[in-house]
Amino acid sequence: MSFRAVPLLLLATAxxxxxxxxxxxxxxMAGALSGDTGGAFTQDDDLQFVGEAIPxxxxxxxxxxxxxxxxxxxxxxxxxxxxxxxxxxxxxPAEQVRYDDFEAYEKGIVRTKSFLQRARGYCFAAxxxxxxxxxxxxxxxxxxxxxxxDIEDVSLLYWTGASWLAEISMSKEDMDAIGALPIAxxxxxxxxxxxxxxxxxxxxxxxxxLEPSLPMPGGLDRARTAFERAIALSEGTRASPYxxxxxxxxxxxxxxxxxxxxxEKALEIDPTxxxxxxxxxxxxxxxxxxxxxHVEDLFLE
Numbered sequence: 479m480s481f482r483a484v485p486l487l488l489l490a491t492a493x494x495x496x497x498x499x500x501x502x503x504x505x506x507m508a509g510a511l512s513g514d515t516g517g518a519f520t521q522d523d524d525l526q527f528v529g530e531a532i533p534x535x536x537x538x539x540x541x542x543x544x545x546x547x548x549x550x551x552x553x554x555x556x557x558x559x560x561x562x563x564x565x566x567x568x569x570x571p572a573e574q575v576r577y578d579d580f581e582a583y584e585k586g587i588v589r590t591k592s593f594l595q596r597a598r599g600y601c602f603a604a605x606x607x608x609x610x611x612x613x614x615x616x617x618x619x620x621x622x623x624x625x626x627x628d629i630e631d632v633s634l635l636y637w638t639g640a641s642w643l644a645e646i647s648m649s650k651e652d653m654d655a656i657g658a659l660p661i662a663x664x665x666x667x668x669x670x671x672x673x674x675x676x677x678x679x680x681x682x683x684x685x686x687x688l689e690p691s692l693p694m695p696g697g698l699d700r701a702r703t704a705f706e707r708a709i710a711l712s713e714g715t716r717a718s719p720y721x722x723x724x725x726x727x728x729x730x731x732x733x734x735x736x737x738x739x740x741x742e743k744a745l746e747i748d749p750t751x752x753x754x755x756x757x758x759x760x761x762x763x764x765x766x767x768x769x770x771x772h773v774e775d776l777f778l779e
Contacts, residue, residue, distance in 0.1 A: 523749070525760055529567045536563065543600075550607035554634050557601035561641040564593035566761055569648075574768060577775055587648050597641040604634055620661050624668040632676050635669035638662075640684060647691070663688060678752070679711030679719070686722040690730055701727050715751035717762035720744035725769065734777045741766040 536559055543552050572586020602613035608631065615623040627635055642662035649655035666688065670681050685704035689697040701723065708719040720740045728737035744766040749759035769776065 523756060523760065525757065525764065528757060532563050536560065548607060550604040553600045553604035554637065557597045557604065557641060558637040560593050560597035560600065561637055561644065564590045564597065565644060568593060577772065591645050591648055594641050594645040598638065601634060601638040601641060616661060620664050624664060627668055629672045632669045632673045635665050636681060639666035639669065643688060663692060675711055679708040682708035682711065683719050683722055686719060687726050690726050698727050698730065715747065716755050717744040717747040717759045717766065721762045721765050729776055732777055734773065738770065738773065741770050
């Protein structure tokens with residue numbers, strides 16, 4: 479996760495200045511908000527506390543972005559932050575009531591997709607600042623658009639693909655959304671081609687979820703290969719690959735024993751083994767516990 483801390487002193491400075499000085503202050507704050515300042519969130523050990531803090535941080539970044547229209551890094555941060563917030567703090571609570579209150583679940587999914595669309599909008603805005611016309615060309619000539627991306631764009635490729643694929647996964651009756659699957663998948667595949675080791679295997683973790691949904695045969699086998707690579711690159715310090723394989727492959731093959739074994743393995747991970755992934759590990763382990771408690775809903779007799 480990469481939610482950003484909120485430098486209030488910079489905010490006060492920006493609000494109290496005018497003209498060129500204000501622009502400098504706004505850009506300074508935009509840089510601080512989009513910098514590598516996520517530790518205050520990612521290294522926290524309280525999911526609920528972080529969730530209560532994030533909406534204020536997001537609205538602050540929204541306001542700063544409006545005043546810094548040429549700041550691509552802040553827009554990438556907004557894309558990643560809205561994606562993570564929507565999945566952890568909107569979709570996941572909805573998933574937990576799916577079997578008891580389907581109406582509440584559906585409302586949560588609608589709200590999740592709205593946040594994901596906002597996230598992708600910020601990613602596309604960042605792309606257009608870096609590579610003019612990208613957000614249009616990605617639809618008309620995907621290969622040419624992605625050819626503009628280089629290794630410095632891998633993070634932006636990841637968050638663009640992640641936000642888009644997450645929305646598609648919740649839009650199974652929307653033919654326009656489903657039709658965009660090859661484009662969203664190509665974005666992640668371009669990131670893999672540029673730097674498959676990025677962020678200790680995060681791209682491979684995403685591919686565990688993506689591969690089974692692609693039309694090419696062999697998706698389940700490719701997902702298992704991605705799992706092995708994600709475990710190797712994270713040196714076994716992340717719980718999410720185990721949850722990803724369990725929920726994308728074990729449920730598809732209806733292998734309950736494997737499903738339970740993977741989730742138990744996720745629970746064995748020390749959340750602090752990778753300090754920058756502590757919050758993500760806690761989230762993955764919360765998922766693992768929930769799915770183990772509801773295994774009867776996921777597998778046929």
